[in-house]
Amino acid sequence: MYEQVSHTLLNEILNRIKPEISEQDLRHFYTRLGANFYAIHSLFERLYGDRDDFAEQAQQLVETMAENYIKRPEKLRQLDLARENDYNWFLSQKWVGMALYCEGFAGNLQGLQERLPYFQELGVNLVHVMPIMRCPEGSSDGGYAVSDFRDINPELGTLEDVVALAEAMKQRDILLVLDVVVNHTSNMHYWATRARSGDKKYQDYFYTFETRNIPDMFEQSMPEIFPETAPGNFTWDEEMGRWVMTVFNDYQWDLNYSNPAVFIEMLGIILFWANQGADILRLDAVAFLWKKIGSTCQNEREAHLILQLLKDCCQVTAPGVVFIAEAIVAPVEMIKYFGEDAVIAKECEIAYNATFMALLWDAVATKNARLLNQGIKSLPVKLERATWLNYIRCHDDIGLGFDDRDILLCDYEPARHRKFLVDYFTGKFDNSHARGLPFGQNAKTGDTRISGSLASLVGLECALEREDNAAIADAIKVILLLHGVIMAFGGIPLLYYGDAIGTLNDDSYREDPVKQEDTRWVHRPSIDWDIADRRNTPGTVEYEIFSALKRMIAVRKEIEVFADFNNRELIEVKNPHLFVFGRYHLQKPNEQVLVVANFSKHPQHLNLEDLGSWVARYRPLVDLYRGKSPDIFNNSLVIPGYEFYWLSEG
Structure with a gap:
């Protein structure tokens, strides 16, 4: 957009730009800068326009973008052009992610590169490598206390190892996700x-x-x-x-973002990592970027302006790179981190669907989908060109941040229900086989969060100890049920390392004085690759989980309606144990998939006549995941305990 004031400033900046910049070939840079400068100027002026050094800081801002464009490798510039043409590339159903700690997964960056065939074997093609930047020993917060934003933890490798990893991943069509701790x-x-x-x-x-x-x-x-x-x-x-x-x-x-020098420094760091080959950058703790007396200092309007400005600047220098917003906040606030444009994500294209994650764990504990259904109805609709990361576990704790109104609508009392969930997942509730641990207990508010690996939280650890084959089978079913839901829901499913082979709690953190007070380390394991190799041995737990997920991922990638274009419809049914939703194709009305998940241990039935246009009465149904027809009696679909279906008309 042409606007006289902003373009007058831009002309002044370009007239003063350093010769070592102006003498370079900047054709694409200047085109993008001109297209975005009105927005960049408007945001920068809104944040810093009252400062005496505004023009000087604006000059530095443009030069920072230009210098990083000049340093951007030619292969990455070509990738930028390709992604500009295919601007919905990250919404495709073909993406399936995994988050991991490099040290715990493979020892170091070279080891991670050697393990790339594992991702291809499973079908994972987006890998989030948790923080790898240099941190002080003993005071690192798991990599989120960075002492050098442009260097690597020497125990993990070097910058050259990062570049080599990124190049090797691109050769295998695997996306690299890296963290930038911006707060x-x-x-x-x-x-x-x-x-x-x-x-x-x-x-x-x-x-x-x-x-x-x-x-x-x-x-x-x-x-x-x-x-x-x-x-x-x-x-x-x-x-x-x-x-x-x-x-x-x-x-x-x-960091004090009311100082423009801080913003420019952090922009330079973001562009630095984009130039090392990161396809996606996860911006940590974005809800906290602006501090204001009299507020919670979270979700402030200026924090969103900062993210919009970072996005606009990145689109000039490295438009092929997208952002993940790490903001674990209420749904009504979370949706704002995509941006407030009617269509285009103007802040972060991807965000964690933390509410969905917590609702899934509620369904596991209660054995019903009442709160899950209610909570999904309260989840705001995202922008068209934005998408969720849907996950079951991550490196962090499980928070129970449901909306109290949703809990009350399900006839639960909020405080009592949250206490039940904590008791259930820490194994204090009768008949619970979960082996979770409390985290972040707040005596003032009564709030408690939960740590633990997926396998241990669903009872696999307990079942293995008891050598209870029926309980082992049930735990595996729950693991697959949860993945079956996130694979189909709409967004990018994000697995957590170890979950594909049923990795249990790792209690070794208790022996480390740096980690022993933080129970989250119980689900940040070091992978035992001898155990992981059992994924190729039929009859083992590792084989049962891995082979099922491998098939699930392969089938997902073939189902076009699983791409994320706001093409999902929640279907309310009378049976409280069932979570049912439909996925449909925006251009092909006859292409649709019905997803049915049973959170009860016992078989449940669903009257197909209650589904309206989602199921043709006389046309056979096929479960796409298993490749066969489900059991139907007198037009009632029977769903076995802890099972799910991806149903399409045959």
Whole structure:
């Protein structure tokens, strides 16, 4: 869009641009910059326009984009052009992801490259490698306390190893996802050490205060993230003689995005990792980017403006790269991280469907889909060119952040129901075989979250210990049921490493003084590849799970209606144990798939006449996953316990 004020500024910037930039071939860069500059200028002015150095900072912003474009490898520039032409590429049903810790999965980056055939064997073609940047030993928060944003944890390898991994993955058509921690740094980062030494420039990179007056004002409205291990939101730094905002842990200093220099630094870091070959960048803790007295300092309007600006700038330099928003917030807030454009995602194209994850765990515990159905009805519709990451487990805890109104509509009392879920998954409830652990217990609010591997939470660990073959079979069915739902729901299914082979809780973290206070390490295992090799041995648990998921992934990739174009319809049925929804093709009305999931241990039936146009009365149904017809008696579909169907008309 042409707008005189912004383009006058752009002309001034280009007239002053460094010769080492202007002398380069910047044809595509200038085209994209011109197309996006009105939005970039509007956002940058909204955030920083009242500063005396606004023009100087705008100059630096454009030069940062240009310098990173010049450094962008030619193969990645060509990939940008291809993805600009196929702009819905990430909405395809062919993508299936896996999140992993490099060290736990393969030891280091070279080991991960050697394990790429495992992903191809399973059918995974999107791999999220959890944080790999340099962190202080002992105060790393699992990789999220970064001390150098442009270097790698030396135990994992080198930058050259990252580039080699990215190239090897591209040769196998596997997408690489990397983390950028945008909200905070380690207190050992260069910026923090300079601030600690008294450098005013770098003190302004953070929120630092001489007295408790301003921190105390913030504390009146800010919640505590880790009340057990890191109470409060500010830490006194003795050497600096100032209070510093530390929302997560006392060794993680929150960045001050009201300073444009911070924004430009972080943009440069994002573009740096795009240039190393990352296809997708996961932006961590985006809900916390803007701090305001009198608020919770989460989900502020300015945080969204920052993300929009990052996206617009990235579209100029590396338009083939998309963003994941790591914002585990209420659905009404979560949907905003896609952006507020009617069609195009203007912030992050991908976001975690944390509410769906939590609702699935509720269905596992209650053996019914009442809250799952109710919660999905309350999930806002996403933008057309955005998609969810649907997951069962991840590196983090399971939070029970359901809307109290939805819980009440299911005739549960919110506090009692959440206590039941915690008791169930920590094995305190009668007849529960779950082996989870509590995390983040807050004595003030009563809130508790849950740690544990998928296999241990659904009872596989307990069943194996008891050598109970029936219970083992049931646990495997639940694992497959949950994956069958996320594969079909709409979005990118994201498996967690170890889940495809039934990896149990790893209690070794208790022996590590750095990790022993954080129960989340129980589900951050080191893969035993001798055990993993059992996936090729019929009759083993590993084989049963892996071979079923391998087939499930292969079938998913062939079902076009599983692509994510807001083409899902929730179907309410009378049977409370069933979760039923339909997927349909926007251009081909006759192509549709009915998904039916039974969360009860016992067989359930569904009257097909209640499904209206979703099922033709006299046309046979085929379960696409199994390749055969389901059991139907007198027009009632029978769904075995802990089973699911992907039904299409034959």
